[in-house]
Amino acid sequence: xxxxxxxxxxxxxxxxxxxxxxxxxxxxxxxxxxxxxxxxxxxxxxxxxxxxxxxxxxxxxxxxxxxxxxxxxxxxxxxxxxxxxxxxxxxxxxxxxxxxxxxxxxxxxxxxxxxxxxxxxxxxxxxxxxxxxxxxxxxxxxxxxxxxxxxxxxxxxxxxxxxxxxxxxxxxxxxxxxxxxxxxxxxxxxxxxxxxxxxxxxxxxxxxxxxxxxxxxxxxxxxxxxxxxxxxxxxxxxxxxxxxxxxxxxxxxxxxxxxxxxxxxxxxxxxxxxxxxxxxxxxxxxxxxx
Amino acid sequence: xxxxxxxxxxxxxxxxxxxxxxxxxxxxxxxxxxxxxxxxxxxxxxxxxxxxxxxxxxxxxxxxxxxxxxxxxxxxxxxxxxxxxxxxxxxxxxxxxxxxxxxxxxxxxxxxxxxxxxxxxxxxxxxxxxxxxxxxxxxxxxxxxxxxxxxxxxxxxxxxxxxxxxxxxxxxxxxxxxxxxxxxxxxxxxxxxxxxxxxxxxxxxxxxxxxxxxxxxxxxxxxxxxxxxxxxxxxxxxxxxxxxxxxxxxxxxxxxxxxxxxxxxxxxxxxxxxxxxxxxxxxxxxxxxxxxxxxxxxxxxxxxxxxxxxxxxxxxxxxxxxxxxxxxxxxxxxxxxxxxxxxxxxxxxxxxxxxxxxxxxxxxxxxxxxxxx
Numbered sequence: 093x094x095x096x097x098x099x100x101x102x103x104x105x106x107x108x109x110x111x112x113x114x115x116x117x118x119x120x121x122x123x124x125x126x127x128x129x130x131x132x133x134x135x136x137x138x139x140x141x142x143x144x145x146x147x148x149x150x151x152x153x154x155x156x157x158x159x160x161x162x163x164x165x166x167x168x169x170x171x172x173x174x175x176x177x178x179x180x181x182x183x184x185x186x187x188x189x190x191x192x193x194x195x196x197x198x199x200x201x202x203x204x205x206x207x208x209x210x211x212x213x214x215x216x217x218x219x220x221x222x223x224x225x226x227x228x229x230x231x232x233x234x235x236x237x238x239x240x241x242x243x244x245x246x247x248x249x250x251x252x253x254x255x256x257x258x259x260x261x262x263x264x265x266x267x268x269x270x271x272x273x274x275x276x277x278x279x280x281x282x283x284x285x286x287x288x289x290x291x292x293x294x295x296x297x298x299x300x301x302x303x304x305x306x307x308x309x310x311x312x313x314x315x316x317x318x319x320x321x322x323x324x325x326x327x328x329x330x331x332x333x334x335x336x337x338x339x340x341x342x343x344x345x346x347x348x349x350x351x352x353x354x355x356x357x358x359x360x361x362x363x364x365x366x367x368x369x370x371x372x373x374x375x376x377x378x379x380x381x382x
Numbered sequence: 383x384x385x386x387x388x389x390x391x392x393x394x395x396x397x398x399x400x401x402x403x404x405x406x407x408x409x410x411x412x413x414x415x416x417x418x419x420x421x422x423x424x425x426x427x428x429x430x431x432x433x434x435x436x437x438x439x440x441x442x443x444x445x446x447x448x449x450x451x452x453x454x455x456x457x458x459x460x461x462x463x464x465x466x467x468x469x470x471x472x473x474x475x476x477x478x479x480x481x482x483x484x485x486x487x488x489x490x491x492x493x494x495x496x497x498x499x500x501x502x503x504x505x506x507x508x509x510x511x512x513x514x515x516x517x518x519x520x521x522x523x524x525x526x527x528x529x530x531x532x533x534x535x536x537x538x539x540x541x542x543x544x545x546x547x548x549x550x551x552x553x554x555x556x557x558x559x560x561x562x563x564x565x566x567x568x569x570x571x572x573x574x575x576x577x578x579x580x581x582x583x584x585x586x587x588x589x590x591x592x593x594x595x596x597x598x599x600x601x602x603x604x605x606x607x608x609x610x611x612x613x614x615x616x617x618x619x620x621x622x623x624x625x626x627x628x629x630x631x632x633x634x635x636x637x638x639x640x641x642x643x644x645x646x647x648x649x650x651x652x653x654x655x656x657x658x659x660x661x662x663x664x665x666x667x668x669x670x671x672x673x674x675x676x677x678x679x680x681x682x683x684x685x686x687x688x689x690x691x692x693x694x695x696x697x698x699x700x701x702x703x704x705x706x707x708x709x710x711x712x713x714x715x716x717x718x719x720x721x722x723x724x725x726x727x728x729x730x731x732x733x734x735x736x737x738x739x740x741x742x743x744x745x746x747x748x749x750x751x752x753x754x755x
Contacts, residue, residue, distance in 0.1 A: 115692075169597060194595035196566050199493055199525045207526075232691040232721060247637025248661070249689045253742065256689075256720070273636060276493045302637055305490045329640040332625070332647045333656070340621040340636025340658040342594060343490070348508050353644075370645050372743050
């Protein structure tokens with residue numbers, strides 16, 4: 093089962109001829125992901141790692157109508173156009189890896205995607221992986237193993253850290269979703285929690301949050317209101333972050349007295365989630381719960 | 383990025399939002415000239431970005447141009463909450479009959495712009511939202527559709543001003559929303575929007591521009607000056623935040639670096655900083671980052687925590703070893719590495735007398751112990 097991606101996922105990589113695009117295309121192919129086309133305007137007719145390149149997503153879709161997901165590896169100034177192009181061409185799932193996209197742009201394309209019933213993961217995210225089936229992103233695949241824990245996270249390397257300890261604990265992951273570190277993301281914790289709730293393979297969920305915004309608090313209300321059936325283990329980064337400072341991610345900032353780690357941990361605890369004090373404790377808690 | 387008050391006024395003027403007459407002065411003579419042109423009582427306002435400058439002596443009133451010049455000369459070069467005053471705004475003094483509040487902000491929760499207005503301006507809006515939320519109106523705007531007449535009518539009805547002021551409010555809100563969108567603002571706030579005998583006037587403003595949008599707003603780009611570690615680190619391209627402890631923290635990725643700080647604190651240590659080298663950092667980048675922190679006067683222990691994905695542990699090890707050779711005297715170094723080329727990286731560290739850890743928690747505990755000893 094798993095969520096979002098599986099062995100049926102057929103991928104177009106937008107920005108495939110770039111340094112990052114070609115590097116990660118190779119790594120995804122090695123993992124076994126099915127990349128059927130790439131798009132870079134002006135580079136149509138070339139191939140990258142054996143994958144045919146087209147000038148537009150529309151052309152790629154005409155030649156490969158099985159495409160059902162896109163990965164965007166286009167520099168920030170051009171990324172919004174790439175997203176609109178994928179939406180208009182009818183791609184149903186778009187993973188936006190690109191960092192530093194202006195928030196006004198993401199606000200608009202995320203809204204446009206929602207109105208068109210298209211799912212967006214990101215921006216500024218590592219992507220999605222269903223171990224053993226499909227890696228649609230830039231994460232190191234070997235850290236993950238097939239299992240029963242769903243991961244949803246605002247962070248990249250911290251996800252790898254925790255996924256690794258889950259793998260070592262012998263539990264493995266159903267799907268890991270990096271929703272991104274920007275203030276506004278296409279998918280929220282709630283969206284992914286809801287998908288994991290319906291997924292039979294997923295027996296527990298790990299939520300990796302950080303300072304800034306109120307996405308963790310809203311997830312806590314959702315867990316409480318739905319009496320979420322599966323155990324949720326949460327880790328929140330940034331307990332030592334000072335207010336008013338952006339901690340690397342555009343979205344990681346305690347502003348106007350809101351969005352600090354302690355209050356997020358408190359909301360999640362009172363909603364019935366198990367909150368880990370350190371990344372390693374996440375796997376320990378899971379082992380006890382499963 | 384926060385705009386200076388004079389930059390906000392320039393923007394307001396360009397968008398037809400009324401502001402008091404003003405000029406920017408960098409010395410007493412300029413202040414004298416501007417105050418003479420304005421005539422009458424003026425306000426001298428220090429151009430600093432820190433909040434609460436009024437209470438810290440950064441806003442003063444002058445009855446004559448000579449007084450304005452004198453205040454300016456005294457104010458320039460002083461520090462307000464640690465920020466040096468390089469220039470002052472000389473602004474026309476206006477008798478205020480009432481104060482309103484008006485802003486457009488990005489609402490992260492809904493992913494939409496939010497218009498906020500209140501007939502009680504001049505106070506902290508967060509405070510007002512907490513104590514008397516009924517005194518403000520909040521309206522979401524669809525980012526694809528933009529501000530419509532119904533938003534404006536709702537604000538007008540809520541504010542209940544007389545006809546001419548209400549009409550003016552409509553124009554100001556329309557302009558403010560346009561300014562907000564066209565300049566990639568995270569926040570465009572007028573507080574207070576004063577009611578004066580001449581109509582509504584934006585007396586003070588706070589405008590935050592999205593850092594990620596600066597590539598298309600060259601007018602706001604500024605080079606950071608000064609020799610602080612924060613500025614130096616950012617100039618090198620790192621995400622850096624200064625803290626007050628003695629354990630220097632280097633990590634790859636914002637979440638992991640934050641978690642590293644937290645675990646160090648959990649183990650009884652005190653982080654000196656947050657430094658994220660990002661993804662795929664080369665040997666040179668690691669060397670720069672490590673050298674910077676090893677030169678930091680407060681850092682006693684350097685804790686490097688790297689999870690290799692696109693970042694390679696051997697590159698990190700090589701960069702770190704050369705930094706320690708050059709700047710490591712008297713400092714202790716703790717390394718935790720895992721992932722791509724982990725074994726090669728660890729071997730390089732061991733050959734140079736550095737002992738790598740597998741677990742982030744154990745490494746953090748050691749860093750905390752070393753800092754205390």
